[in-house]
Amino acid sequence: MINSLFIAETGLNAQKTLVDVISNNIANVNTSGFKRSSVNFVDLIYKNDSTGATNSSTTESSRGVHVQNISEDLSVGKLKFTQHPFDVAIDGPGFIPVENGNNGTAYTRLGRLAIDSDGYLQTQQGHRLSANISISPDLSEVVIENNGTVIGRVAGSAETVELGTIELVSFTNASGLEKQDSGIYLATEDSGDVIYGMPGEDGFGNIRQGYTEESNVSLVEEMVNLVMAQRGYQLNARVIQVSDQLLETINNLRR
Template structure:
């Protein structure tokens, strides 16, 4: 019975984590470039006691745990916007952002603006690592599918190329570590990022006036939520039944 209490408690913790991840997915359905989370479970391998040593492994007490929370990087649908500085990646790649300390972060959210110094910056204030700057008074800003940024400068009749938006690629996206706010960092499994011109080297092309929608499907999330809730309820019943059996045994000893 003690084993049943332990196993059911591990199931409760694991399913609670599953529910939390699904809730976060649903809450970010309208977040551009959001990538849905997925809980990966693993069996808890408990060392056998002397009385369990002769039992098959499947007969020993164990349980379940959350091995990791990974993300699915399948592309979301491209949605048109009216934003001049809204960019979507049609294919592989990430925008590389840089904070004030020089740390690099990666996102699929392409909603940008010009900060007080004219640099292209994300909504969180971080600038593109390429340091693209648009001079004051520039108009008709265009970004090509290859990431070439050009504009009409004040007083000029011909367009001027201001730089290129390059995309970050990784050997594998499975090793990227989420730090929240739709941002990722390179991990030991993903390796370091290597930059590529949009549309080349396996990277996607840029689409101006578009944003990538979250790759969250409401039906899939609701189905997963129902399954997680049922599993949680079943583990709670096992916990309750084990408690009742232990109470009965305790009363018999009196």
């Protein structure tokens, strides 16, 4: 009876985490480039060695559930046409490397770019692109091709200038990246080696100028998941309530 209380407690905590994660997914359904998260659970297993001997058989029994980790779905969201010349989306796998202050290099899929005070392309969050692409005020138009090449057209003439190339990177295990605020990721030991490449090459998506990547959250799916998680929470709360009532009945019988 006591075990049922503790098992239900682990269920409550797990379902609360699930509700929080799903709620965050729903809240960011319209956030550009947002990647949905999911919760992975594991059983809490208790091993009992009845004899104490190292070579004896053991019995296992469940002691509830535990949140193993919260993973992120890095699948590509739908592309939205914005017509803004400094909006770029990656149509396929890959990340754009950006400067991250004293912490070295960071990575992002949020391609809403702007020009910083020194004339360089940066993300709207203030991270300059590692490619160090400078946009002169003398240019009347900037074209970003599918292969990442950035071309400027000189005002008042047909002359064009190649300004640089937006390169992409991938990882042997992208799910091991450490997520930061504003769609920024940091490499970790779990993410493995950084693989550099050009847009359109094998393993890398194309660059699409004038597009942004939408959230990959399915509102209908998340609403269904939320109902299921809330029901799971209610059932675990009910187990605690019933267990408490049974314990009270047992105590009354002893009097």
